[in-house]
Amino acid sequence: TKYRRVPLKGKCLKCGDKLVLTVHEKSVKKYFEPAKQLAEKFNVTNYTKQRLSLFEKFVDSLFRNDKVKHSRLDDFF
Template sequence: DIVGNLKVFASQAFRCKRCNARFRRIPLGGRCTRCGGELTLTVYKGSVEKYLEIARWLAEAYGLEEYYRQRITLVKSEIEAVFSAGEREGKKTTQLTDFL
């Protein structure tokens, strides 16, 4: 479930908050092309991370095989890489007009 949620997060769509229109890719203007409303993600960070700590605890508490503990560790590092990259991108915003 954790890996599936991460995969869906990486290929998610965007949704208009006002008219509920869906877009596979965010429009260049950053707003809904139908009504001009604000866009939001369809999959949230919390839905990707919600079972990670529980899975780690279960693996340790019930002594699961090393394969499963390593798999959980790898998924955790992938999740951290995806979200830390997003946080780095959020700090530096560049407008298209900055290149003109």
């Protein structure tokens, strides 16, 4: 079952199982570039700039899959 908003119980209303929340990478990253631009435009504190930098690193590490290894076709011959 898909929910637009998570039920307050935190469980599926049909089967009662615990819900697994998913967040897509693009839905997080689409706000990051405007945030960096606003930080530059309004000359925010160094602390805020550092927090944005840490946030970028965190998001990158969260969505990076270290198990995926890109191979070329030549690698199989």
